[in-house]
Amino acid sequence: MDYKKFFSHIPAAMVVLSPDYKILAATEAYLQITMRTRAQILGKHFLLEAFPDKELSYEENPVRVSLDKALQSKKVEYLDVIRYDLPKPESAGGGYDVRYWEASHTPVLDEEGNVEFLIQHTSDVTERELAKLALSESEEKFRFMAEAMPQLIFTTDATGKLTYLNKRWESFTGIPIEELLKDGWQDVIHPEDMPIVAAKWEESFEKGTDMQLELRKRDKDGVYRWHLCRTLPMKDEKGNILMWVGSSTDIHDTRIMVQELLEANEQMSALSDQVQVAYMKAENERKKLERLIMQAPAMFCILKGPEHRFELVNTQYQQLFPKRQLQGLTVVEALPEVIEQGFVQLLDNVYSTGKEFIAEEVLIRLDRQDNGQLQDVYLNFIYQPLYEAEQVAGILVFAYDVTQQVLFRMKLQQLGQA
Structure with a gap:
């Protein structure tokens, strides 16, 4: 041989x-x-x-x-x-x-x-080691993003057991992460909200679907604050759940502010038929509402008449379109790109029926720089009818930008699938 x-x-x-x-x-x-x-x-x-x-x-x-x-x-x-x-x-x-x-x-x-x-x-073993490095880099990127997010971020394994909480949990609750990862997180939730949380989570877990609800969480000072909590499952290519990823956003101030604004609007509508003295009081309330709208950290505008003409636009709303004139123009004149996206039809429906419209994480394509290039923006918004003499006279628009939250969730899904 x-x-x-x-x-x-x-x-x-x-x-x-x-x-x-x-x-x-x-x-x-x-x-x-x-x-x-x-x-x-x-x-x-x-x-x-x-x-x-x-x-x-x-x-x-x-x-x-x-x-x-x-x-x-x-x-x-x-x-x-x-x-x-x-x-x-x-x-x-x-x-x-x-x-x-x-x-x-x-x-x-x-x-x-x-x-x-x-x-x-x-x-x-180059391919194996490069894959390990890529996985390690992905995990580091996820951890960096999770720690940088203003929300309370958490993950669980496929069985629902907590595996990760970002540092904001500890700074918000004043409870060490190690204790929260055990059963300490249950002490944070308001006792009245706990049965709802358990029922929603069980339903979501059994069906393998997203969960969303509003609940109260206790901060380090013992004050319960409203949060919007969302969880979604990460699945492999065969549809098997690998883990759950969740976020909890503090909406306490926004919720109270919206409630105050709606209450103020109701008061203004009720006072519109009163005598001159009552009119002066209503005018003061209107100015108060206007100040609240202009100084609010969310996006507000008031659209008057069936043509939806911009009567009042606060700074946050105007920042969506830094190069455009909005006030005094109709929605069709100021924002022609939203016509085919169906938003003018939604406004027409609210104006004609007097029923408010609420939407969450809606994709809107806007020409923000007025250069013909459309950008994707995700918004939560409410169209609230405004009444004068028991007739719809306009629409109060309240919105806030959730683009970063949506893109972050999409990124997490991509990382989980990878």
Whole structure:
């Protein structure tokens, strides 16, 4: 049997070294993964000539250390994963090709028990290591985004057991994360809301669907504040749930402010038929409402008449369209891009029926810079009819931007699927 030919065609990356680390033979598989020919490496010192390390000295080279151990112990030595970038031939563009390797060094003894050869069996594990690095980077990006978000972020495993809470939980509740991850989170929820939370979560968990509800959570000062809580399942390509991701957004101030605004609007409508004294009082209430609208941290505007003409636009709403004139124009004149998206029809319906319209996380494509380029914006909004003499006279629009929240959830879904 031609053993030399037999060894050369072994389907494994192997190289034979002398005790002084000169290359004596190599398989075709070894030559292929190292991008070398036999003429380039045979007879050369394995580490000093054939594969010198461009960063580490000969004494620091972990391959030399492993070879020395195998030579001295006369036993197989296993080399941990190392990075060794292979110089690419000029025909392939030159430079270096990033590679990660695992190897074993097996001593071959002669009849007297001395090491006659050393066989290195090499495995190219670049794809596996790069995948591990990518996964680690994805996890770090997720953690960074979760910690940077103004919401309370949490995750559970597929069974619903809490696995992660971002630092904002601790700063909001004053309770250590470790305690919250056990059963401490239940003490944060208002006792009256707990049965609703349990029922909604059970329903969502059984059906494998998103959950959304408003509930009260106790802060570190013992004050219960309203939150909008949303959870969604991350699924693999077969539809199996891998984990659950949730967010909790503080809507306490917004909820109270909207309630106050609606109450103020009702008062103004009720006072519209009173005498002059009552009219003055209503006028004061109107000015109060206007100040609230103009100073509110959310987006407000008032549309008057069946043509929906902008009568009042606060700063937050105007910032959606920094280069456009809104006040005094109708919605069709000021925002022609929303016509085909159906929002004018929604306004017409609210005006004609007197029924409010509420929407959450609605995608609206807006020409925000007035340059013909539409941008995706996600909004939660309410169209509330305004009455004068028991007739609808206009519409109060309240909205807030949830684009970052929606994009973050989409990113989490992408990460889970990856």
